[in-house]
Each structure stands twice: as structure tokens, then as C-alpha cells.
Amino acid sequence: MREETRDEFAKKVRFKRLPxxxxxxxxxxxxxxxxxxxxxxxxxxxxxxxxxxxNFSKILHSMNQLMxxxxxxxxxxxxxxxxxxxxxxxxxxxxxxxxxxxxxxxxVDWEKTLTLWYEDEEAHQNKTKVYFENKNNYxxxxxxxxxKYKNQYFYNFKILRxxxxxxxxxxxxxxxxxxxxxx
Numbered sequence: 001m002r003e004e005t006r007d008e009f010a011k012k013v014r015f016k017r018l019p020x021x022x023x024x025x026x027x028x029x030x031x032x033x034x035x036x037x038x039x040x041x042x043x044x045x046x047x048x049x050x051x052x053x054x055n056f057s058k059i060l061h062s063m064n065q066l067m068x069x070x071x072x073x074x075x076x077x078x079x080x081x082x083x084x085x086x087x088x089x090x091x092x093x094x095x096x097x098x099x100x101x102x103x104x105x106x107x108v109d110w111e112k113t114l115t116l117w118y119e120d121e122e123a124h125q126n127k128t129k130v131y132f133e134n135k136n137n138y139x140x141x142x143x144x145x146x147x148k149y150k151n152q153y154f155y156n157f158k159i160l161r162x163x164x165x166x167x168x169x170x171x172x173x174x175x176x177x178x179x180x181x182x183x
């Protein structure tokens with residue numbers, strides 16, 4: 001039996017870094033505060049457009065929440081200025097053999113895997129993994145249409161983590177409807 005607790009074991013396994021792998025760093029990424037500073041620079045004149053940071057953040061949060069609810073109610077959200085739409089897509093996951101190797105497309109359940117590795121030394125040595133049981137995969141995708149803006153192929157969209165968590169929660173509770181695009 002192990003001398004360390006499960007939490008100590010999990011921390012040791014999770015934070016083991018591979019040699020030569022650098023820490024990731026994101027440059028040129030804009031967040032809410034950067035947009036707030038831009039708003040303060042380009043806002044119209046007048047007292048009613050003088051918005052403080054906390055109010056600006058609440059407005060962005062409420063708009064994001066409205067977009068999330070609209071996306072779950074209708075399946076997609078149209079973005080303004082011909083930027084396309086956000087669509088919830090789904091597809092089936094299937095185990096297959098590619099190039100003579102077994103490919104398992106399921107997501108690893110790391111909590112159960114770490115518990116198994118803590119309790120069974122042989123499973124830890126063989127790197128046996130425990131996977132989530134859901135067969136469908138859901139993703140929020142940015143469907144672009146030919147827009148009226150320059151360099152549209154260089155635009156990138158990263159969904160909020162909160163939206164990903166909401167999609168995952170609704171997928172596990174089977175509350176997502178079947179009217180989403182399947183690809």
C-alpha cells in the first residue's frame with residue numbers, strides 16, 4: 001500500500017512535466033479589460049456613455065448569458081456584422097483501428113483514472129485509463145460565411161470555458177435536443 005494520500009499522489013502525477021516542454025504563453029490575446037480600455041478611448045461624448053469597469057463587466061456578462069440561453073433554446077446564435085453564427089454540433093464517437101493501432105476517441109475521466117492508479121500499482125505502470133461513458137460528442141462551432149471584412153480567414157474564435165461546461169453538463173443530463181447539426 002502507498003504511504004502517501006490519494007491527493008498527494010494525484011498532485012505528483014498531474015504536475016509531472018516532461019523534459020524540454022516549455023510553458024505555454026499566449027500573446028496578443030484580448031480580454032474584457034482590454035475591450036473596456038478600448039471603449040473608453042473611442043466612446044461618444046456625454047455623461048451617459050461614461051461607464052465604470054464593474055458596470056461594463058456586468059453588461060458583457062449579461063449579454064453572454066443571453067447568447068448562451070438563445071443558443072440552447074434555438075440551437076444557434078447569429079452574430080452581428082456578418083460574422084457568422086455559433087452552432088452546437090454533435091457526432092457519434094466510435095472506437096476504430098487506424099494504421100494498425102486502436103484509436104479510442106473518448107475523453108479520459110482523470111478523477112476515476114487517478115483513483116484507479118492510486119489503488120492499483122499495475123494499472124499505474126500500464127497507464128490504464130478510465131473513460132467517460134457518453135457516446136455523443138458536442139462542440140460549439142463558429143460557422144463562418146463569406147463576410148464583408150478583410151482577412152476573415154485569420155480570425156479565431158475561442159469559446160468561453162463557462163459555455164463549454166454548460167454544454168458538457170447538459171450533455172451528461174441528456175437535456176440537449178436532437179435538432180443540432182451532425183457532422
